Amino acid sequence: MRRDEAEALDGADPLARFVDAFVVADPHLIYFDGNSLGRLPRRTVAALEQVLVDGWGGELVRGWSSWIDLPVEVGDLIGSTLLGAAPGQVVACDSTTVNLYKLAAAALDARPGRGVIVTDEANFPTDRYVMAGLAAARGVHVRLLPTDPMTGPTAAEVHAVANGDAALITFSQVDYRSGAIADVAAITRAAHDAGALVLWDLSHAAGSVPVELDRWGVDLAVGCSYKFLNGGPGAPAWLYVAGALQDSLVPPVWGWFGQADQFAMGPAYRPAAGVRRWLAGTPSVLGLVAVREGVTMLAEAGMDAVRAKGMALTGLAAELSARWLEPLGVRSGSPPAAERRGSHLALRHPEAYRLSVALAAEADVVPDFRAPDVLRVGLAPLSTRFTEVWDGFDRLRRLLEQEAWRRYDPVPTRVT
Amino acid sequence: MRRDEAEALDGADPLARFVDAFVVADPHLIYFDGNSLGRLPRRTVAALEQVLVDGWGGELVRGWSSWIDLPVEVGDLIGSTLLGAAPGQVVACDSTTVNLYKLAAAALDARPGRGVIVTDEANFPTDRYVMAGLAAARGVHVRLLPTDPMTGPTAAEVHAVANGDAALITFSQVDYRSGAIADVAAITRAAHDAGALVLWDLSHAAGSVPVELDRWGVDLAVGCSYKFLNGGPGAPAWLYVAGALQDSLVPPVWGWFGQADQFAMGPAYRPAAGVRRWLAGTPSVLGLVAVREGVTMLAEAGMDAVRAKGMALTGLAAELSARWLEPLGVRSGSPPAAERRGSHLALRHPEAYRLSVALAAEADVVPDFRAPDVLRVGLAPLSTRFTEVWDGFDRLRRLLEQEAWRRYDPVPTRVT
Numbered sequence: 001m002r003r004d005e006a007e008a009l010d011g012a013d014p015l016a017r018f019v020d021a022f023v024v025a026d027p028h029l030i031y032f033d034g035n036s037l038g039r040l041p042r043r044t045v046a047a048l049e050q051v052l053v054d055g056w057g058g059e060l061v062r063g064w065s066s067w068i069d070l071p072v073e074v075g076d077l078i079g080s081t082l083l084g085a086a087p088g089q090v091v092a093c094d095s096t097t098v099n100l101y102k103l104a105a106a107a108l109d110a111r112p113g114r115g116v117i118v119t120d121e122a123n124f125p126t127d128r129y130v131m132a133g134l135a136a137a138r139g140v141h142v143r144l145l146p147t148d149p150m151t152g153p154t155a156a157e158v159h160a161v162a163n164g165d166a167a168l169i170t171f172s173q174v175d176y177r178s179g180a181i182a183d184v185a186a187i188t189r190a191a192h193d194a195g196a197l198v199l200w201d202l203s204h205a206a207g208s209v210p211v212e213l214d215r216w217g218v219d220l221a222v223g224c225s226y227k228f229l230n231g232g233p234g235a236p237a238w239l240y241v242a243g244a245l246q247d248s249l250v251p252p253v254w255g256w257f258g259q260a261d262q263f264a265m266g267p268a269y270r271p272a273a274g275v276r277r278w279l280a281g282t283p284s285v286l287g288l289v290a291v292r293e294g295v296t297m298l299a300e301a302g303m304d305a306v307r308a309k310g311m312a313l314t315g316l317a318a319e320l321s322a323r324w325l326e327p328l329g330v331r332s333g334s335p336p337a338a339e340r341r342g343s344h345l346a347l348r349h350p351e352a353y354r355l356s357v358a359l360a361a362e363a364d365v366v367p368d369f370r371a372p373d374v375l376r377v378g379l380a381p382l383s384t385r386f387t388e389v390w391d392g393f394d395r396l397r398r399l400l401e402q403e404a405w406r407r408y409d410p411v412p413t414r415v416t
Numbered sequence: 417m418r419r420d421e422a423e424a425l426d427g428a429d430p431l432a433r434f435v436d437a438f439v440v441a442d443p444h445l446i447y448f449d450g451n452s453l454g455r456l457p458r459r460t461v462a463a464l465e466q467v468l469v470d471g472w473g474g475e476l477v478r479g480w481s482s483w484i485d486l487p488v489e490v491g492d493l494i495g496s497t498l499l500g501a502a503p504g505q506v507v508a509c510d511s512t513t514v515n516l517y518k519l520a521a522a523a524l525d526a527r528p529g530r531g532v533i534v535t536d537e538a539n540f541p542t543d544r545y546v547m548a549g550l551a552a553a554r555g556v557h558v559r560l561l562p563t564d565p566m567t568g569p570t571a572a573e574v575h576a577v578a579n580g581d582a583a584l585i586t587f588s589q590v591d592y593r594s595g596a597i598a599d600v601a602a603i604t605r606a607a608h609d610a611g612a613l614v615l616w617d618l619s620h621a622a623g624s625v626p627v628e629l630d631r632w633g634v635d636l637a638v639g640c641s642y643k644f645l646n647g648g649p650g651a652p653a654w655l656y657v658a659g660a661l662q663d664s665l666v667p668p669v670w671g672w673f674g675q676a677d678q679f680a681m682g683p684a685y686r687p688a689a690g691v692r693r694w695l696a697g698t699p700s701v702l703g704l705v706a707v708r709e710g711v712t713m714l715a716e717a718g719m720d721a722v723r724a725k726g727m728a729l730t731g732l733a734a735e736l737s738a739r740w741l742e743p744l745g746v747r748s749g750s751p752p753a754a755e756r757r758g759s760h761l762a763l764r765h766p767e768a769y770r771l772s773v774a775l776a777a778e779a780d781v782v783p784d785f786r787a788p789d790v791l792r793v794g795l796a797p798l799s800t801r802f803t804e805v806w807d808g809f810d811r812l813r814r815l816l817e818q819e820a821w822r823r824y825d826p827v828p829t830r831v832t
Contacts, residue, residue: 095697281511
């Protein structure tokens, strides 16, 4: 496969103009980690300067007359653009971790007498930790499914383990290592058959793969905004609560931004109607503005086109990996069909950690390492060229041929 | 009292140069709400541009090698500059509301069998709501002291009500309406006498009045960063956990940023040593940088000088109020002695709401209204001139003389 084939793909890319809509400080750098921290959109630089200087600097506290609605406005934008969610069900706030906690705690409250949370061993660490913490506090049990990361959790597995004791079933739609896409609709039905509520983490899915929360009957969902949403490091996360559940679920954190009449500052907490009750403290205005800009770009591109390009990018990467890298000891850690995986690819190699260091140090390629043996290649559709994939894999091939990883220390033992 | 007396105070002000260190979009505007949202420091504009363009834009995900320590670094800066806290006890993260929840939940866990949380009716709404929510979830009781807002809670009141059933005693050091300063040391001793843990909300105190958390033996504290710390709208808050308690308290939210070995992403949550375990999800990098800049200014000014100027500012305001406004129907809602109040003053008037609207609409003065009858005048020491106080009170006097508030609607009934 020659480089001009990748050039031809760039030439035919209907989303090519979006690549130039991001800040690129070093054109030689290959960025394969847009699924860990998405690039900085140029429009975000301008929008942040405006909210900083005109908003905070100029309007001062009066800015809150419009900022107060940002969590709901940005939530609705995320919902309509990325989640298949009608207005009034998504709010942007807090971190994914805190949102997982809030929703899972409320779900357990709504299923008293049921003693089990179901998730899978391959789920993202913070998801598993939050569930373990809630389980410890309430004397319930976390059932960790030994799901195959190459397929993700399945409805059959849920049917097999979930019965009358399951209060909450929670998974990630896209596996953070393998990229495998779970069948959200089928698993949600299986959870409901068992009488449980379902909570989906869409951190690696939103902005990358099709999501239809309303149509699939999902109860609860969360996700971050710093990956494919390009909201920046530590951007506010978001949460989804299906309209039908909103009156019956009560957040564990009773905060003034979730109070029905916030500025009456009255004696008793009364949760706001709708999704606003899931706000807790004062939301980050700068963070919300950055998320708004990033999601607006995805809205302009259209998720159908974004998904098509994402599949084409991982398709090219998988093909290059099979031809060039697998003869050099790399194994695929992702589903073989593009429609069964998100916008990232796992390359497995026993020296993946040292390879990731060598790539950054010697080849100006930034991938991600995920323990124990995954070199993760994230290909954000809006900001990645096909030639960038070709060049990155070409550099990786050379390093593998030279066994360049031998020059670097093995994984250090981290002691925190 | 003539304006040239205020001009003389400005001329002798050792912190005068800091006023010019803030962005001032409209020199005619009188800003009496720096205790609700502090002004934008010029240095913050530059620092945010750098972390945005060079950091997020240029370093991309590699920026996390330094950003990962920001919550602790900024926490230590807050601790040493504003709180009298040795390193390793403060972390900047989440919102004040979420931090209140995390600390109060852990405190209740640490006092099993005790069924009461003590706070006061005048405490800030989100504090009361968080405690009510935790109490409802755990079947414990919130005892709301009918504290006199002109004095704040007292050790005698705590002695009178707290006995073996109190798990947690929580107040604000500076009352958000009256500005009254509580005797933190004495109340903390009274709480400890009763075997309870104590949690202080320093949102209106940090950066405004002397705080000595270590010397006073305080267990737990929280505060926001968008008032006197000038961290911006929705800036990350902070929390303090005394070193002696750190090994025994476990956060309710088990998040990956609070995990001992975060990037091993192992099967079980093991809380990090020290204060880092109180992190939950991914912290806001832009927000933390802004907080760092604001607190650095307070460090440069020195809290002794900041406190002295704050007392002088509220002293001038109280004097002008007594001479000019009280004959026109205003009553003081703050302690008469400057050393007994923070850097804000409560002016009580039956039409305070309409007055606040008239001030903004007709006189370019931005105060804060706090239900039911408080016009709150916040005088941030770093960004407020004595002549600004004089001019603002002069404009308020004229509006009162004209009964300008009659031209505006009464408090609207807000229905959310």
